[in-house]
Amino acid sequence: MGIYTIRLPDVGEGIAEAELVEWHVKVGDVVNEDDVVAAVMTDKAAVEVPSSVSGTVTWLGGEVGDMIAIGEKLIQLEVAGEGNDQVMESATPTSASTEVSSSDGADHKVALQASVQVQAEEVPSRTKDIPDEARVTDAKKGASKRPPASAKATANKPLAAPSVRARAKEEGIDLRSVLGTGPAGRISHHDLTNYIDEGGASPVSVGAHVKNTSVKEVKVIGMRRKIAEKMSLSKSRIPHITIVEEIDMTELEELRAALNKKHAGSRPKLTILPFLMRAIVEAVRDQPELNARFDDEAGVVHQYGAVNIGIATQTDNGLNVTVVQHAEAANLWKNAERVSDLADAARAGTIRLEDLTGGTITITSLGAMGAIATTPIINHPEVAIVGVNKMQIRPMWDGQQFQPCKMMNISCSFDHRVVDGWDAAVFVQKLKTLLESPAMLFVES
Amino acid sequence: MSDIKTKLLIIGAGPGGYVCAIRAGQLGIDTVIVDTQAPGGTCLNVGCIPSKALIHASDEFYKMLHANQGPLGISLQSPKIDLAQTVSWKNGIVTRLNQGVAGLMKKAGVKRIQGQAKFVDGKTINVVSTDEDHTIRAENIVIATGSAPIEIPSLPFGGDIMSSTEALALESVPTSLAVVGGGYIGLEIGTAFAKLGAKVTIVEATQKILPQYDDALTKPVLEHIKSLGIDVQVGTKAQNFKDGQLHTDKGVIQAEKVLVTVGRRPRTESVGIDELSLSMNGPFIEINDACQTSMRGIYAIGDVTGEPMLAHRAMAQGELVAERVAGHKVVWDKRCIPAVCFTDPEIVSCGLLPDELQDAKVAEFPFAANGRAMTTEREDGFVRVVARASDDAVLGIQAVGVGVAEMSAAFSLAIEMGATLQDIGATIHAHPTQSEGFQEAALRALGKALHI
Numbered sequence: 001m002g003i004y005t006i007r008l009p010d011v012g013e014g015i016a017e018a019e020l021v022e023w024h025v026k027v028g029d030v031v032n033e034d035d036v037v038a039a040v041m042t043d044k045a046a047v048e049v050p051s052s053v054s055g056t057v058t059w060l061g062g063e064v065g066d067m068i069a070i071g072e073k074l075i076q077l078e079v080a081g082e083g084n085d086q087v088m089e090s091a092t093p094t095s096a097s098t099e100v101s102s103s104d105g106a107d108h109k110v111a112l113q114a115s116v117q118v119q120a121e122e123v124p125s126r127t128k129d130i131p132d133e134a135r136v137t138d139a140k141k142g143a144s145k146r147p148p149a150s151a152k153a154t155a156n157k158p159l160a161a162p163s164v165r166a167r168a169k170e171e172g173i174d175l176r177s178v179l180g181t182g183p184a185g186r187i188s189h190h191d192l193t194n195y196i197d198e199g200g201a202s203p204v205s206v207g208a209h210v211k212n213t214s215v216k217e218v219k220v221i222g223m224r225r226k227i228a229e230k231m232s233l234s235k236s237r238i239p240h241i242t243i244v245e246e247i248d249m250t251e252l253e254e255l256r257a258a259l260n261k262k263h264a265g266s267r268p269k270l271t272i273l274p275f276l277m278r279a280i281v282e283a284v285r286d287q288p289e290l291n292a293r294f295d296d297e298a299g300v301v302h303q304y305g306a307v308n309i310g311i312a313t314q315t316d317n318g319l320n321v322t323v324v325q326h327a328e329a330a331n332l333w334k335n336a337e338r339v340s341d342l343a344d345a346a347r348a349g350t351i352r353l354e355d356l357t358g359g360t361i362t363i364t365s366l367g368a369m370g371a372i373a374t375t376p377i378i379n380h381p382e383v384a385i386v387g388v389n390k391m392q393i394r395p396m397w398d399g400q401q402f403q404p405c406k407m408m409n410i411s412c413s414f415d416h417r418v419v420d421g422w423d424a425a426v427f428v429q430k431l432k433t434l435l436e437s438p439a440m441l442f443v444e445s
Numbered sequence: 446m447s448d449i450k451t452k453l454l455i456i457g458a459g460p461g462g463y464v465c466a467i468r469a470g471q472l473g474i475d476t477v478i479v480d481t482q483a484p485g486g487t488c489l490n491v492g493c494i495p496s497k498a499l500i501h502a503s504d505e506f507y508k509m510l511h512a513n514q515g516p517l518g519i520s521l522q523s524p525k526i527d528l529a530q531t532v533s534w535k536n537g538i539v540t541r542l543n544q545g546v547a548g549l550m551k552k553a554g555v556k557r558i559q560g561q562a563k564f565v566d567g568k569t570i571n572v573v574s575t576d577e578d579h580t581i582r583a584e585n586i587v588i589a590t591g592s593a594p595i596e597i598p599s600l601p602f603g604g605d606i607m608s609s610t611e612a613l614a615l616e617s618v619p620t621s622l623a624v625v626g627g628g629y630i631g632l633e634i635g636t637a638f639a640k641l642g643a644k645v646t647i648v649e650a651t652q653k654i655l656p657q658y659d660d661a662l663t664k665p666v667l668e669h670i671k672s673l674g675i676d677v678q679v680g681t682k683a684q685n686f687k688d689g690q691l692h693t694d695k696g697v698i699q700a701e702k703v704l705v706t707v708g709r710r711p712r713t714e715s716v717g718i719d720e721l722s723l724s725m726n727g728p729f730i731e732i733n734d735a736c737q738t739s740m741r742g743i744y745a746i747g748d749v750t751g752e753p754m755l756a757h758r759a760m761a762q763g764e765l766v767a768e769r770v771a772g773h774k775v776v777w778d779k780r781c782i783p784a785v786c787f788t789d790p791e792i793v794s795c796g797l798l799p800d801e802l803q804d805a806k807v808a809e810f811p812f813a814a815n816g817r818a819m820t821t822e823r824e825d826g827f828v829r830v831v832a833r834a835s836d837d838a839v840l841g842i843q844a845v846g847v848g849v850a851e852m853s854a855a856f857s858l859a860i861e862m863g864a865t866l867q868d869i870g871a872t873i874h875a876h877p878t879q880s881e882g883f884q885e886a887a888l889r890a891l892g893k894a895l896h897i
């Protein structure tokens with residue numbers, strides 16, 4: 001048996017390190033070649049790291065939230081044959097086995113005896129009714145001591161008698177938020193009663209209006225940390241100017257309805273997004289300075305011929321910006337299809353890295369929840385972002401009377417370092433004109 | 446074939462399953478329990494209880510055998526043991542307990558079916574029984590199928606190669622016994638047979654026996670079993686057994702019988718658990734803190750869910766699941782699971798070991814300074830406390846010594862109640878008892894030891 005070390009591979013984007021966001025295995029697990037063992041976060045997406053060998057996990061190279069350098073030891077497995085490395089000396093904080101072993105209880109301790117299992121592995125013949133994985137896993141659990149992680153968890157639990165803990169559980173109270181007045185902060189029934197009386201919790205049987213002083217700590221890791229970093233970067237580096245304009249979408253909505261009706265079942269259903277993408281393509285034809293990325297360290301604005309439109313997409317893990325490459329070269333339906341495919345992939349966690357990079361301008365939309373106006377944050381290092389607000393029927397004065405119109409606001413932000421207010425206003429007005437007179441979208445320029 | 450509908454179906458009537466059934470019955474839940482064997486599972490039938498019976502018998506015999514050499518002034522003439530009668534006595538205890546458990550379940554209104562269960566789907570079980578087959582549809586199912594001994598391919602069970610089950614049923618003492626595996630089962634049974642007169646050799650592949658414990662705890666055990674004449678060969682790998690010889694990588698061991706105790710594997714294959722595609726944790730069924738598996742309405746408890754494979758853990762889980770099914774808000778919230786090793790001397794461990802707590806305050810009190818230990822001729826061992834240095838909260842307690850298994854309750858209680866060193870030090874411990882060592886260890890950690 002040997003030890004095989006898997007190091008963090010180059011996950012692209014030229015990054016030197018990645019954040020460990022998930023372990024798919026723990027010490028003692030048996031993994032097969034190509035099984036995913038961990039996920040790390042790059043600047044844009046979680047990347048799964050597969051195992052290049054089959055074996056039993058003996059060591060993990062960090063805890064979730066740790067930064068791991070490319071090429072650093074990520075995981076070790078015990079494998080048949082020689083392996084490629086030596087055993088790490090330090091124990092992992094996420095070891096598999098749990099409690100102190102042995103006891104009379106079951107009379108049958110894997111743990112205490114499993115060391116001999118190792119020898120069994122080396123015997124050539126096997127009886128088929130013994131699962132190999134059971135033997136290997138048991139052996140490893142037996143060979144390892146109780147994990148520090150488990151011990152740490154035990155050590156950090158509040159001191160309280162079982163009856164106090166049971167009562168807290170029944171009343172939905174997190175004992176970590178209760179002040180224990182006993183020795184070593186031990187929480188008594190009296191402490192718990194005081195906590196409830198002071199409105200510190202909402203017992204099931206009590207009315208709704210009580211104070212809740214609980215504090216839940218949620219570590220910002222993974223995708224959320226990346227989003228936080230990106231937003232901070234954008235907001236701290238880019239002086240934003242935001243313009244809100246209202247657009248009469250009545251005609252476009254009629255056109256959209258007609259197209260969807262005509263092509264129902266044969267083509268993907270059109271939302272407003274592909275029309276807006278088309279409008280942006282047209283608008284930046286006249287204002288290429290808005291379809292750009294600003295390298296502020298080099299002092300250069302890169303204006304692009306390709307209109308790669310980022311679409312901010314909400315996923316379970318947070319905001320993703322998928323990128324429809326070359327929107328200028330596709331028709332409405334093609335762009336609609338690509339937006340839909342990318343959103344599905346982002347939500348399913350199967351999005352490719354190349355579909356998250358290379359944007360030149362971004363659309364952000366909250367759909368039906370889109371409010372009246374928003375303050376979109378530019379997707380650094382781009383220089384413009386178009387925010388879509390909620391559409392609703394509002395009365396509009398036509399000079400003689402109020403008419404019900406399908407109105408939609410757009411909120412657009414610009415990098416004021418390289419985009420003047422005038423240019424921003426021209427761009428917004430261009431979008432308004434194109435969307436209010438949708439025929440203009442299809443006029444060959 | 447009969448069709449049964451029930452609120453709760455439990456597969457396996459071991460310590461986890463039968464406790465779950467009894468508690469569920471007490472809570473008014475319509476409950477069915479299925480097992481191929483008599484109630485009690487491995488623990489009661491071929492595990493804890495039988496081994497403790499054998500250990501007791503061997504202890505008594507050994508005392509009598511060596512009474513003449515002792516300082517107590519007792520003399521005896523050639524004591525003998527009839528192991529067949531011992532086993533019969535042990536079987537009587539097992540039968541009484543089988544009947545007791547069956548009676549408790551019946552009293553709780555639990556329907557018991559003897560037969561082999563197999564999953565049809567996540568809500569339906571087929572049971573093949575000697576009298577009548579059943580299809581049982583249940584709202585909730587508990588998998589409590591336990592574990593089985595692991596076999597070494599080159600040392601297959603059968604004939605003179607035994608698992609613990611066969612060893613505990615021997616009706617004569619073998620002249621020589623090789624025990625493959627230096628864990629606690631091998632040590633317990635090996636020590637018992639050594640006291641009964643067998644020449645015992647323990648073969649352990651790693652460099653130490655009882656690898657789960659630190660050297661301080663295992664040292665008294667190693668010293669004592671060596672004094673009993675047991676040959677302990679660590680760093681030795683057993684290979685095969687032929688013509689009364691166990692071949693190892695270090696040589697040959699003469700052995701009339703070979704006991705293989707290299708661990709346990711979860712018992713999942715016979716009930717069709719694989720077909721449910723439950724999330725697994727290695728070979729074990731993965732559960733959350735409510736003993737729920739990845740499939741709604743299916744729970745798993747006991748050895749089949751992994752370590753520690755202890756009967757009392759399974760019992761606590763069984764009770765928890767019954768409460769859950771009854772709609773109570775309970776989750777696994779234990780601070781410690783006591784672990785007892787019935788070697789000679791015994792080892793007890795509750796909570797954290799010294800190296801598992803940063804900034805730990807650790808103190809030992811040796812039984813060599815304990816009056817009660819002296820009066821029983823066994824002064825080996827100690828009690829140890831592990832406390833958080835910042836506030837003296839006691840988070841771990843261990844002991845090694847004769848009879849310390851019975852102290853495990855005090856240790857567990859102290860940790861579950863959140864005791865501090867001051868609490869234990871201020872509690873009157875009866876004199877003369879070995880438990881005074883517990884109080885003294887706490888006082889010693891506080892720098893206030895009285896008797897050392």
